[in-house]
Amino acid sequence: MKSEVKSILMAGVGGQGVLRASDILCQVMMDSGLDVKKSEVHGMAQRGGCVTSHVRYGQKVHSPLAKKGDVEILLAFEKLETLRYLDYLKPGGIVIINDEEMNPPSVNLGAAAYPETVVPIVRERFPSVIVVNAPELADRAGNRRAVNTVLLGVLSKYLKIEEQQWEKGIRDSFPPKTVDANIKAFHLGRGI
Secondary structure, eight states: OOOOOEEEEEEEETTSOHHHHHHHHHHHHHHTTOEEEEEEEOTTGGGTOEEEEEEEEESSOOOSOOOTTOEEEEEESSHHHHHHTGGGEEEEEEEEEEOOOOOOHHHHTTSSOOOSOHHHHHHHHOSEEEEEOHHHHHHHHTOGGGHHHHHHHHHHTTSOOOHHHHHHHHHHHSOHHHHHHHHHHHHHHHTO
16 A cells, blocks of 8 residues: 655744744654654745745655645745745645734835735635634743744644644753743644
């Protein structure tokens, strides 16, 4: 029997924790017995530029990059980044959008306006769209920087991985003083 390889694409802006989230996701998947390959782009990440991470998993994965039209789940850490990567989703794919706007340089310079129609555009193309106010949930968890673990919590509902595996991955990825807030953030996201 041929093993199916599945893909998740995470996209955001530098400083949002995209790469940490993809590292946790990969570790949790490997600890669950899956073969995982990851590819990331973070050239201008420290300056607020685009950050992406392709995560592909299954019994045997040969390539870390998903092709356009092959991604099952797009996890967008910033609303506008959702539009940039919609073409990677397969028909019927799931879109998880952090309801946060981070102005690109063109908006900051006054050359363009931030589009108000991001979510409606996505909903026109994909039936399964989850919009999450991750910063608010991270604040409720006690750590504003835990937006990435809130989003992992939402993502976890669509993957067949035990909850305790996720908690272990989070515990292993953060300093002791931030673990409790990140675990709480994960569960708040999972409750969406």
